Amino acid sequence: MKTSKLLCLLFSSMFVFLANPSRSTGQVGQTPPMGWNSWNHFGVTITDAIVRAQAQAMVTSGMQAAGYTYVNIDDGWQGQRDSQGNIHGNANFPDMKGLADYVHSLGLKIGIYSSPGPKTCGGNVGSFGHEDQDAKTFASWGYDYLKYDWCSCDYGKKVCGTQQQAYQKMYDALKGTKRVFFYNIADVGVGKPWTWAASVGGNSWRTGPDVMDDYFYMAEEGLGNNGLQSFAGPGHWNDPDMLEVGNGGMTDAQYQTEMSLWVVLAAPLIAGNDLTTMGSDIIALLANSEVIAVDQDSKGVQGSRVWQQGPQEIWVKPLADGSKAVAIFNRVKDPSTIPLPFKQIGVTGSVDARDLWLHKDLGLIQDGYKVTPVGYGAMLLKLTPKK
Numbered sequence: 001m002k003t004s005k006l007l008c009l010l011f012s013s014m015f016v017f018l019a020n021p022s023r024s025t026g027q028v029g030q031t032p033p034m035g036w037n038s039w040n041h042f043g044v045t046i047t048d049a050i051v052r053a054q055a056q057a058m059v060t061s062g063m064q065a066a067g068y069t070y071v072n073i074d075d076g077w078q079g080q081r082d083s084q085g086n087i088h089g090n091a092n093f094p095d096m097k098g099l100a101d102y103v104h105s106l107g108l109k110i111g112i113y114s115s116p117g118p119k120t121c122g123g124n125v126g127s128f129g130h131e132d133q134d135a136k137t138f139a140s141w142g143y144d145y146l147k148y149d150w151c152s153c154d155y156g157k158k159v160c161g162t163q164q165q166a167y168q169k170m171y172d173a174l175k176g177t178k179r180v181f182f183y184n185i186a187d188v189g190v191g192k193p194w195t196w197a198a199s200v201g202g203n204s205w206r207t208g209p210d211v212m213d214d215y216f217y218m219a220e221e222g223l224g225n226n227g228l229q230s231f232a233g234p235g236h237w238n239d240p241d242m243l244e245v246g247n248g249g250m251t252d253a254q255y256q257t258e259m260s261l262w263v264v265l266a267a268p269l270i271a272g273n274d275l276t277t278m279g280s281d282i283i284a285l286l287a288n289s290e291v292i293a294v295d296q297d298s299k300g301v302q303g304s305r306v307w308q309q310g311p312q313e314i315w316v317k318p319l320a321d322g323s324k325a326v327a328i329f330n331r332v333k334d335p336s337t338i339p340l341p342f343k344q345i346g347v348t349g350s351v352d353a354r355d356l357w358l359h360k361d362l363g364l365i366q367d368g369y370k371v372t373p374v375g376y377g378a379m380l381l382k383l384t385p386k387k
């Protein structure tokens with residue numbers, strides 16, 4: 001090979017590395033992960049039967065077809081370690097491998113939860129001192145995703161060393177198994193994980209405390225991710241926490257705000273409701289194909305706020321096809337009219353507009369086009385420059 005060609009190859013591989021600092025255990029998470037997690041609805045009261053039923057419902061509800069893949073068991077599955085130190089499921093999880101096989105048989109993937117500390121946040125056995133052993137166990141059971149918390153690591157006493165050391169240790173252990181894991185660093189954002197988590201193998205990291213099924217709390221938490229966009233990209237995502245859609249604490253309009261915000265943030269879409277009992281309104285919120293396409297866009301850019309006037313906000317996420325997803329948030333209880341400021345949105349002249357929630361073409365629109373989201377609601381438009 002000619003020297004010039006060799007140099008070219010060297011530079012282009014350096015570019016690929018720099019453009020994607022994630023060191024995941026494989027090509028995983030190129031778009032934000034989509035799935036379900038047991039915590040928001042079931043807490044520690046989960047069972048094997050509940051997880052199987054949720055996996056089935058993910059298929060029958062149409063969520064799998066919409067892109068949801070991971071069925072994630074959170075805290076509450078752990079039993080004790082045996083005399084060799086191997087961890088086992090508790091009485092509610094008699095066959096962790098059988099459960100994984102079942103979920104895989106539906107064409108889905110399965111996730112598990114642990115903590116680098118001696119105890120998890122729910123007081124169960126953590127992975128401290130057993131990182132390699134647990135990673136091997138999770139791999140031998142066939143798990144595909146690890147949510148790794150921070151409880152009992154004790155910031156002051158540094159039981160687990162620094163956060164970077166603790167998360168790196170588990171990343172190395174996962175990598176050593178040769179199984180591909182999606183690795184979620186769930187330290188609730190205290191140690192600013194967006195600044196270091198990708199470099200210790202994280203595919204996503206929590207940016208804040210546990211979300212709640214409350215409009216004001218959820219909105220603060222999600223909107224608080226503005227400014228973190230430079231840290232996200234294919235293989236490594238900011239995680240404002242699991243969704244609350246369908247858990248009953250918000251109206252459908254408020255849940256539409258949650259979905260609009262999460263997709264514009266390119267956030268993981270991990271449903272947190274009971275998939276076996278949700279109504280068609282909740283399925284429509286979770287599985288709207290055009291809304292999900294914004295989250296899953298291959299450009300992998302996290303959107304950000306471009307305009308705000310008090311409780312009215314406009315966020316923009318640039319998409320791979322050159323168009324822009326525009327989320328308009330109305331944070332007061334009555335409907336309010338918001339004129340679209342083209343300059344801040346970054347478009348000029350006339351653009352083709354589509355309402356993604358309604359699957360409806362709005363035709364050509366100009367600067368100042370007015371939209372009126374309902375109280376505590378959001379709209380999501382796609383603006384495409386005229387050819």
Ligand code: GLA
Binds near residue numbers: 123149186188
């Ligand atoms: C922490 C996490 C939650 C959940 C619980 C489990 O609070 O942030 O998402 O995993 O622990 O105990």
